[in-house]
Amino acid sequence: MAVRIKTRFRKSGPKTVEERASVVAVAVWKAAHEAFRRMGKENFNFTSPEQVTGFVTEFIAFLVQIADRIVYGQISEPDRAAFVNALARHLSRNIQDSQVELRGPGDYVTPFFDTLNARFRDYAECEYGPAGPGYAFVRYLGERVAEVMNAADNKWVLEYVMEIEAPDAVKVVKKAVGEVMGVKVG
Template sequence: MAVPPRLKAQWFKPEQAKNPAQTGSAIAFIAWRVASHTIKRLREAGFDIDAGPAYFGVLRELLVFLLAGADRIAYARLGGEGRTPFTTTLVLRAAELLDENESDLLGPLADGGSYADRFIEQFNVLSGHYAEFGWSDGEGPDFAFTRYLGHRLEPLVPEKDRRWVLDQVMAAEVPEAVAMLRKAMDGVFSSEPRRARRESMSGE
């Protein structure tokens, strides 16, 4: 069983004000870590996801799913006014991370375009699809929201894995990924000061 990565629970000092754009940038990195961890779990479960284009194809789909979820969580916390700068920065920062990594590992696109622009276009299209599904603040994604991700991943894995990936995603990967995302976002959005390390260890 893969051990979840330790995600930074509090990104800002207690006295620092957190604007939606700053928070969106922090969540983009968290989503990247969660998506990468999910691919690691899929590999450990026996799914063949080769390094290279196949890896980044799966990574992009997982990122879109997680960013769409983060957008819903942010709307519940920030309202419509704060949601726009949050999600804009969230998607742009995730696109930057993809562009840096895909450019380094795969080289430039043949058409001269950017990996960042390609991801932003993908997000804009698929976020409209995810908008048709439910995500509650208490329960997370509904059945259709999760199932759509599984269907998106099916053509990206080898044929031998396609009949299993939907069940694996719905039963194992999405619950863990969403739990990691929500826990990390709780920490990022928290305004409570951290307890002193000595106090938390001594129980005083």
């Protein structure tokens, strides 16, 4: 995945967890959009703005969960909560801005957070080990994306997401979280 991410701050000195989360949010956003762009180039059909939004939201939910799992046990619980909350807030602003531009005025943050919270519950059942997300973790993303994209019209979505897009996006987020948060990644 050819996603360039910036993991260094212009100003030296200590950074808050929220400032660090903003950098990781950019990486998550870019990784989700790169997955969308590449799937379009591979002739997967996106037929509506809602479908595009659903796709990006599912990828973001997956990648936020990856970021959370990476920092788990490596930073304090209060810092972890602050990191995940700040990450979600930054991404919700991106969702709101992009949806207003794409679809017009409205509340796009509430459905985004509803999906994010639902996926947190669902992904909590999935294994994440030293090598990264387990099979069920990645398959769940593939299933969610296939559902959003109406798999009957895009029959290889599940496999493509699991084999190509998810692993590439995970690499981007691992790099960003590891460098920005100063934690060990598998």
